[in-house]
Amino acid sequence: MIAAIALVVIMVLCVGGGVVAFLTLRNAESGEGAKEPAVAVDEFLTAIYKDRDATKAASHVCAASRDDKEIAAKVAEVQKYASEYQNPRFRWTTPKVDNETGDRATVSTRVTMTTADEKVADQDLRFTVVQKTGWWVCEVA
Incomplete structure (x- = not known):
């Protein structure tokens, strides 16, 4: 017993x-996040829009927000633009830290897509970035 x-x-x-x-x-x-909030955003955008690599993009996202399917869907969306438009090119303004308090920051930038036939589209993005083992993207709005 x-x-x-x-x-x-x-x-x-x-x-x-x-x-x-x-x-x-x-x-x-x-792993280790970026040294600065703006760098985390820039590396995330590079992985999505230039490298078109969902795994690389996910490596810049905080664990609490990491959704591999959602990230892969965004990369697929960018790849779809690449096939539908004439030579689309993506660029963005230098990410700017709008607000930083301790282990949280808000970063903004404007992403611009330009095509070979001179079509242009802009999108303003705001990122919430957190610091744990470096800076990590946690939210995109």
């Missing part, structure tokens, strides 16, 4: 410890 109770207690502790470890580590950042 005592052995059974001890076994149950040990099982509860092991399962409880595993759950606590999972919840603690699931949002942990792997």
